Amino acid sequence: MAEILVKNGFVVDPTNKIDGEKMDIAIKDGKIVKKVNERKAKIIDASGLTVMAGGVDIHSHIAGAEVNMGRLIRPEDHYKDAVRKTKLTRSGTGYSIPSTFVTGYRYSTMGYTTVMNGSFAPLKAKHVHEELNDIPLLDKGTYPLLGDWWFVLENLAKGDIEECARHVAWMMQSTKGYAIKVVNPGGLESWGFGHNVHSIDDQVPNFCITPREIVRGLIKVDKMLNLPHTIHLHTNNLGQPGNYKTTLDTMRAIEDLSTDGKPVAHITHIQFASFAGDDWGKFRSGADEISKYINAHNHITLDMGQVIFTDTTTMTADGPFEYTLYTLSGHKWVNSDVETEASGGIIPFTYKKNNAVNAIQWSIGLEIALLVKDPWKIFMTTDHPNGGPFMSYPRVLAWLMSKKAREATLKRCHKKAQKKSLLPSIDRELSLYELAIVTRAGTAKALGMPNKGHLGVGADGDVAIFNINPETTDIAKKYKAVRKAFKESVYTIKDGKIVAKDGEVVDNTTPGRTMWVDVKTKQPCIINEEMKRKFREYWSIEYENYPVSDHYVKVSDKLTVEASV
Amino acid sequence: MITLTPLRNFDVPVHASCINPDEFKSKTLKEIAELPVTEGNRNLTLSDLFKIEQDKTETPSITLNGDFKKVKRVGQGMKTGEIIINGNAGMHTGERMAGGKIVINGNADSWTGSEMKAGTIEIHGDAGDYLASPYRGSGTGVKGGYIIVDGNVGNEVGCYLKGGVIKIKGNAGIFLGYHMTDGAIYVEKQCSSRAGAAMTGGKIILAGAVSELMPSFTIDSIKPKVKVDKTQSVAGPFYVFLGDLADHGTGKLFVSKTNNPQLAFYEKYL
Numbered sequence: 001m002a003e004i005l006v007k008n009g010f011v012v013d014p015t016n017k018i019d020g021e022k023m024d025i026a027i028k029d030g031k032i033v034k035k036v037n038e039r040k041a042k043i044i045d046a047s048g049l050t051v052m053a054g055g056v057d058i059h060s061h062i063a064g065a066e067v068n069m070g071r072l073i074r075p076e077d078h079y080k081d082a083v084r085k086t087k088l089t090r091s092g093t094g095y096s097i098p099s100t101f102v103t104g105y106r107y108s109t110m111g112y113t114t115v116m117n118g119s120f121a122p123l124k125a126k127h128v129h130e131e132l133n134d135i136p137l138l139d140k141g142t143y144p145l146l147g148d149w150w151f152v153l154e155n156l157a158k159g160d161i162e163e164c165a166r167h168v169a170w171m172m173q174s175t176k177g178y179a180i181k182v183v184n185p186g187g188l189e190s191w192g193f194g195h196n197v198h199s200i201d202d203q204v205p206n207f208c209i210t211p212r213e214i215v216r217g218l219i220k221v222d223k224m225l226n227l228p229h230t231i232h233l234h235t236n237n238l239g240q241p242g243n244y245k246t247t248l249d250t251m252r253a254i255e256d257l258s259t260d261g262k263p264v265a266h267i268t269h270i271q272f273a274s275f276a277g278d279d280w281g282k283f284r285s286g287a288d289e290i291s292k293y294i295n296a297h298n299h300i301t302l303d304m305g306q307v308i309f310t311d312t313t314t315m316t317a318d319g320p321f322e323y324t325l326y327t328l329s330g331h332k333w334v335n336s337d338v339e340t341e342a343s344g345g346i347i348p349f350t351y352k353k354n355n356a357v358n359a360i361q362w363s364i365g366l367e368i369a370l371l372v373k374d375p376w377k378i379f380m381t382t383d384h385p386n387g388g389p390f391m392s393y394p395r396v397l398a399w400l401m402s403k404k405a406r407e408a409t410l411k412r413c414h415k416k417a418q419k420k421s422l423l424p425s426i427d428r429e430l431s432l433y434e435l436a437i438v439t440r441a442g443t444a445k446a447l448g449m450p451n452k453g454h455l456g457v458g459a460d461g462d463v464a465i466f467n468i469n470p471e472t473t474d475i476a477k478k479y480k481a482v483r484k485a486f487k488e489s490v491y492t493i494k495d496g497k498i499v500a501k502d503g504e505v506v507d508n509t510t511p512g513r514t515m516w517v518d519v520k521t522k523q524p525c526i527i528n529e530e531m532k533r534k535f536r537e538y539w540s541i542e543y544e545n546y547p548v549s550d551h552y553v554k555v556s557d558k559l560t561v562e563a564s565v
Numbered sequence: 566m567i568t569l570t571p572l573r574n575f576d577v578p579v580h581a582s583c584i585n586p587d588e589f590k591s592k593t594l595k596e597i598a599e600l601p602v603t604e605g606n607r608n609l610t611l612s613d614l615f616k617i618e619q620d621k622t623e624t625p626s627i628t629l630n631g632d633f634k635k636v637k638r639v640g641q642g643m644k645t646g647e648i649i650i651n652g653n654a655g656m657h658t659g660e661r662m663a664g665g666k667i668v669i670n671g672n673a674d675s676w677t678g679s680e681m682k683a684g685t686i687e688i689h690g691d692a693g694d695y696l697a698s699p700y701r702g703s704g705t706g707v708k709g710g711y712i713i714v715d716g717n718v719g720n721e722v723g724c725y726l727k728g729g730v731i732k733i734k735g736n737a738g739i740f741l742g743y744h745m746t747d748g749a750i751y752v753e754k755q756c757s758s759r760a761g762a763a764m765t766g767g768k769i770i771l772a773g774a775v776s777e778l779m780p781s782f783t784i785d786s787i788k789p790k791v792k793v794d795k796t797q798s799v800a801g802p803f804y805v806f807l808g809d810l811a812d813h814g815t816g817k818l819f820v821s822k823t824n825n826p827q828l829a830f831y832e833k834y835l
Contacts, residue, residue, distance in 0.1 A: 076703030331704070 003028045003036040004496060006463060009046030010470050012432050013053065014441040015454030019433045020470050025051060027461040030496040034457055042498075048469045049490055052436050054113025054462030056443040056453050059232070059268050059303050060384040061315055062103050063117050063131035063142065065124040069334055070097045070313045070346045070385070077313065077348070088508045096312040096348075096385040100134035104512070106391055108137040109500045111464030111489035114444075114452055117142035118268070118383070119183060119234075119317055121338040122149070123541065125175035125548045132514050133554040137492075137499045137507075139452075139460075141515040143232050144175045145317050147182030147214055148189040150340040150538070151531075156217040157209045162565045165221040169563060170525035172225075174547035176516035176556075179229035179447075180222055183317040183342065184236055185214040191343040196320035197236055200249050211236050212253050219257050219264050225519050225563040228448025230301070233265050235273045239321045244286025247273040248293055251300055258299035266446055269305025269383035271365035280328075283357050284420050285364045291371035294378070301446045302372070303381040306365035306396045307358065308388025309409075311350045316386065319343030340538050351388070353409075359417030366399055366406060367421070370428045375437040376445065393439075394486035400430045400438070402479035429476045432468070449515075461496035464489045513557035521563045566622045567597065568630060569615040575635035577605035578655070579614060582638040586626035586646025586665060594619050625649045625668070634674060640667050643684070656693075659686050662710070675719065676700065681729070682708045694719035694738070697731055706745065720757075723750045726767060730794045742769045745816065751793045763809050764816035772799055774824045782808035782818055784831040791819045804828060 006025040011018050026036040061067050071078070074097065081094030083102050092102035107115055115138050120128045122144045132140045146152055146168055155164035168180060186197040186204035193205055200212040215233065222231050235250050237243040247267070258264045267273065276286035294300060314325060319335060322345025326333040334346040351358040365387070372378045380397065384390040398405045406423050413421075430438070444453025451460045467485045468475065475482050488503030499507040527543070535543040550556065567589055583600040592600075598612035611617065626646035633639065634653040641657065644664045653671040663682045668689070675693035678686045679700060692714045697707045698721055706725030713732045720738035723731050726745035737752045741760040747767040758777035761769050770791055785805045792798040803819040820828060 073702065075701045076699065076705075079700050079703075332702075 002496065003041035004044060004461075004493060004498070005036050005038060005041040006044045006046050006051055006465065006491075006493075009049050009051035009465060011051045011455060012436045013455045014433055014437045015445070016456045018455075020050075025455055025463060027463065027493065027496045030461045032455055032457055032459045032461055044465070044491060044498075046465050046490075048472075050432060050466045050468040050470060050485075051455070052111070052464050052466065053440045053444075053453050053455050053459065054464050054492065054494065055107075055111050056440045056447065056449070057107070057112055057115040057381065057390070058266070058379050058443040058447060059118045059305075059381045060115050060390055061118045061386070062115060062135060062384070063100070063140075064120040064128040066120070066315045066317070066344050066346065067097055068127070068131070070315050071099070073332060073334060073346065074313055074348060077311075089505050094389070094391075096310075096389045098389070100131050101136060104136040104138050105500075105505045108492050108494070108505060109488055109503045110391075110393060110486065111466065111492050112138065113460075113462035113464070113492065113494045114139040114449070116140070116178065116447065119143050119145050119181045119232075120175075121145050121317065121342045121344065122171055122175045122177075123338055123341055123539070125177075126552060129176060129514065129548055129552045133511070136512060137494055137505070137510050138512040139462075139515060139557070140512060141178035141447075142176075143179045143181035144171060144177035145181050145183055145188075145342040146171060147180075147185040147218065148187075148342055150534070152218070153189065153204065153207045153209055153214070156213055157207055161217060161220050161224070164217060165224045165563065165565050166521050166523065166525035168218075168221050169225055169519035169521045170527075172227075172517050172519050176514065176548050176553055178515055178517055179227060180218055180231045181234075182215060182218055182231055183234040184238060184321070185211040185233075187211070187236060187320055188317060188343045191319040192337050199246060200236055200253060211250075215250060215265070216254060216257065219254055223257075223264070224565045225521070226561045227517060227519070228559065228561070229446065230263050230266050233267050234269070234316070234318060235267060238272050238316075238318055239275070239324060241275050241277045241279050241283050244274045244276050244289055247286075247290060251293060251297070255297065255299060261298050263301045263446065264299050266301045266303070268303050269381065269386065270302040270368055270378070271305040271307065271361060271387065272383070274364050274368060280357055283360055285360055285367055285422060287364050287367035287371060287422060291368050294372050295374070298377075300377070301442075302368070302378040303383075304365045304369050304378065304396070305381060305383035305387050306369075307351050307361045308382055308392040308395065309351050309353050309358070309362065310388050310392065311348070312385045312388050313346065314349045314386045315344070315346040317342045317344050319345045321345070322347055325349065339540065340534075353413050356414040356416040359413035360420055362413070363410070363417060363421040363423055366423060367426065369400060369438070370426045370430075371422075375430070375434040376442045378438065379443045379446070380438045394483045397435060397439070397486050398479040398483040401435060401482055402476045403427060403429055404477060405479035405483075432470055432475065461493060463491070463493040465491040465493075511555050513555045514553045515557045515559060516553070518558050518560045519563050520560060521565055523565070566620050566625060566628060567594075568618045568620070568628045569611075570618075570629075571615055571631045571633070571636075573614075574632070575604065575614070577635070579604045579636045580638055581611070581636050582641040583611065584627065584629070584636075584639045584648070585641060585643045586648065587642075587644050589627060590646070625666075634672075640665075643667075653690070659684070662686075672716070673714075678707065678710065678712050680705050680707065681710045684710045686710070686712045688712070688714045688716070691716035691735070692718045692722075694721055695724070696722040697726065697729070698722065698724035698743075704744070707748070717754075723748070726750065732793065732797075736773070742767070742816075745769075749793055751797075751799070761809060761816055761818045763812050763814070764818075765809070765812050765814035766816050768817040768819065770799060770803070770819040772821045772824070775820055775828075778806070778818075778820065778828065779809060781811040782806040783810060784834050785817075786835065787822065787832075788819070804831060
């Protein structure tokens, strides 16, 4: 395999505490190495450019039945963004839910090399892997929804955490998942009966369990199984005014589970969970309360779920929340109940600057990201496509890095939002170093990927080079240039191959790997007649046909972990 | 004035959104000839497909002579000027137009005037489906402007209409004014079923026979005449229906009393 030497770039690598130092990065056989033979290697002159590790996105809905249903109901979304084929790349469509190939190309040209799929119902695992196989140029992983799975609820209600852990391990193997995803714990099961849970101590119908017990139980399971990532949590009451209290309750309920100061849960798209005010009329930001709590505690990591003012498609397993959106917007709505596992909903949504609630939502995401002092605790996402499509990341980065950029957008927002926003009082502007944390180093650390998000020797040969010269450019003032630089990387290198150059895909031979966790429990999960009977009675797929067999995953990257049960 | 004449018959769709007065303005004949168009999957220039001539007259800005049925997106997004099509027009003609005028001396295909904001479209023949309606799945309706059709129109005309006036001198198909919120539609002759389904505002005036009325409309009154826009009012009498009640709508559906004796039973509810 070719050797590459990236010369004289300003290297920003927070994991190894390198901040804009001029140095060379050598890549050989798809890995970062100490040095390569300069005469043989392909030399990339990166002088005047910023060199970072390939981007790692912690939460983005890019594959699965839900994503595909979103594509199906939105012909008007594809109509405005048709992508023609080139000699190397395939045709496809955007906009808010790009087709699989276009997803790969667009992420890659932005310097991303790893993207984690935000959630999927285990029943639809095969569909997810078929789509992940078709997303080129990226390493991928996916999180199975386990918070409302009947076996989890039954075992946790019984108090049998070990048996629950074995079932989760079986599921992780069977669906080739990466982390435990919990969405509106208890709420999805309740939605099957037309109800929802409204606090972390509400009873889930028929199961004699509360959201508090589900979250605590699954955190214990996650620890027992030694999974690389913490549980990935979408809190109760998401998208409801005043829900920041529920979010705080959830965070307090799991405080004692962190014994070594390490995070035990990742709360995703925190913006949607930080609403204050009693109703939509009195809607305001709860960013202050949330960020104060996060600054004082270490057991939680967050991602933003930033809102972009655009036409997008919301999709989540949180069926009751999508119903709320439907009653608000009256737009076309998909509602679904996934047998014993989850629910789901999809609604197109347009975030508007002149809508007070939408504009305050925009402000909340940025407020939390800026008020949380430690960048290792909050990462940049838009919860693609719920807050906005991932192609808008450069705009979010510009807002984070430049007060001027924030002011330019805020002054065009609804008057009420301008009055209520905390942004004018926040002077913080993220540096390139902090930016590398929220987009790659921090996410890789939270995901437990020691080979990603940094440029140390032994790391994956994933490198992104951007047209920013930190010595001559004042990034806070030249936010438009920064936005452009992050939109089109000068080079994206994946596994030691140049895959994108100046915003164009130049390689179509790199499929990217699918990362999944193979948990070895001391005793295997007992597959007895009782379990098979349940499959027969409550699932539309028999036990024998349920697991995703190995041949389904085109390029498999198995991480084997030894569980302590 | 620029005159375009097709050099041959087109078998596959031609995408020519560059045929637009704003685009042609301040360009030389040579520059216009090199504007990009696609025929099927082939990238071509305007002069590959059309004979281009220029003369000194100011209006109309563009004249298209011949059959343009396969040529899509003529006048897309135009803001000023005038296009005259002496022949049939293709799909998406005048889509998203924000001003100016398009005259079609022939038939218009589907999605003519889709998502338009202002301007005038005159169709001196028939129009296809989705006249003044958004693309499938979209809720972005026509915001304003004026469309007049001498002939018949197809199905789903004026969907999601938010403003503007559509006058149809012939017959209309099903789902006329589906989901409209404002604006006015006037049909002189027959109208097929489900007119005004899911409408929440605006008015539909049906001066001819109506094949079926949605059950989710309620009768309000009988009026001797009704105003279409500032310049035209139509003599009745008209039944006035309100709906669509299934969507808590307050749209008005005026149906001719004389041409619809089958609706006389509604009068007992007045």
